[in-house]
Amino acid sequence: MSTPTFLGMPPFPSTAREALKDGQLRANLGRATATIRDKRLRAIGELPDWEALRETGAAIKDDVLARLPELLLQLEANVTRAGGTVHWARDAADANRIVADIVKRHEATEVVKVKSMATQEIELNAALEDEGIDVWETDLAELIVQLGHDLPSHILVPAIHRNRTEIRDIFLREMAAAGRPAPVDLTDEPAALAEAARLHLREKFLRARVAVSGGNFAVADTGTIVVLESEGNGRMCLTLPEVLVTVLGIEKLVPTWADLEVFLQLLPRSSTAERMNPYTSMWTGVTPGDGPQEFHLVLLDNGRTGTLADPVGRQALRCIRCSACLNVCPVYARTGGRAYGSAYPGPIGAILTPQLRGINQHRVDEQTASLPFASSLCGACFDACPVRIDIPEVLVHLRAKVVEQQHGHLGERALMAAAGATFARPGRLAAAERFGGALLGGARRLRLRGPGWVHAWFGARDLTPPARESFRTWWRKRVH
């Protein structure tokens, strides 16, 4: 099965324009995000100390980033002591090779996978398939995306852009080629679709020898890895196979066991809007007689250290991947996630993806450079973020970087440079005011007409004409 890739997608404005033409997509997204927005408000409204939890969550994550080397070494020591093996990966190629080598060493030809953003980011599935290894996604939404030869469009619910009828059609068409076929009389009832997934995947769970997961949290002072999920597919993968490989971004740490008391409240209420998700698994290394007897932890950099280097942008590394910012974003709710051209869509994707791709270090490609502009800067994402990432602040910060890197339209840059030079000196500003006032001060309104970008901006925006004389000139006449 070939895996689609985000590589080579056009910049956001053109993917967004395409997405907006899809009425079905907009209807599906509108319904789903409205449902989850209301649920989230109820779930957090139940906790009188929600704001205090957010403050603490942000502070713990900042502390983690400030002490990252020390905490990573502590985690490594504790995982190793408990019988696990720790690997370090600079980038996607490193991580994919490490995972593939482990699978091949066990002569396995397939792996079962728990939904994981880190492995989506590094496009692990495609890398394993290149090595002849079958990869079975087991999260229901990931299964829908995989069977539909599709790209994910949401952090929590990658198939949010599909409605129940589309899902039934995908199951009927594709399940047979991947294993147990869907029942021929499958309806589009969500319960029936869940049952079809249960039957399709059970055999794969029972026979798989290697599982790959991500992790929500890693506790430095105990070496414990934590995975939150709903369906039980995570428990299947984390419990039944002989070998477990977990790919974890280096920022996913919490310092102490007790710190989980904050994040196990923030994450479920922000992501699925539940008091607690149905299943959470926690394990420390290997337990004889219970679960996988070989455990590998792959610590992934892949642009995180580059993100950490920017004092404003590094707050993006607090992210716990809840997706609340997607659900409240007016841009995301209309374009969907695939328009962002990255595993991380929505507001968090608009600040995380460019930094992971190196915008703090070097000039980035046009698609990446378009992402910080995929926002109206309304600020709903900041309000919703359980770890208080000031996404609008970082968006504006990254926009400045994009401009510094000489992206954008030549005409726009020339205009901005001229405006900058004019505003820099009072004398120049006064001269511009005199000149503008004399030339245009009598006009009732100003309409600029022209081709291309002139039309794009001014076609719907009239300019206010300048005053005949500036306030300073007027004042001087009165006092003297």
Next chain:
Amino acid sequence: MSTKDEILARINEALVDRPRSAPPPRDYHRTLDPGTDVVELFAQRAADYRATIHRTDAAGLPAAIAAAAGRRRLAVPAGIPPAWTAGLDTVADDPPLDTRALDQIEGVLTGAAVAIALTGTVVLDAGPDQGRRALTLLPDLHLCVVRTDQIVGTVAEALARLDPARPLTWISGPSATSDIELNRVEGVHGPRNLHILIVS
């Protein structure tokens, strides 16, 4: 230079501005309001997530288990008192059952390590009366016995009672998904029926 050293060096380089590391504020609640009936709250919250709740006492427990099990065959971990399952069709997980055999068994009976009232959660720590993790995963019915003294108010209180060295499974209602149009549907891969027997 190893990959590990290289990554650590990159981190240190990224942190040249020496961001301040301060102890986080802890202004949230670690306990519930005094006087909260945690047993009642736990029963309500677990029921909210479609767990079936039975309230009983030690003497009534075997009958409550039998009623919840119906005629189904139950897998039991080694540490379950035999008196709980007298007269029932049970299979001990001792020696451990083969995965495929376990998959054919309809139900499982366990104790618990701790339960959380605020979230309606049961936590298993693979203790003798709970068994290894696969045991409570493959059968479609999970009967879980919780003593009232095992119920705490908050997540913070639960973590303080748990041993991170043990494999832990936190269970809040039966298996569910919100992946289809973000509506919650009960019953995917884990047990679709969760019965919690609260013993006072």
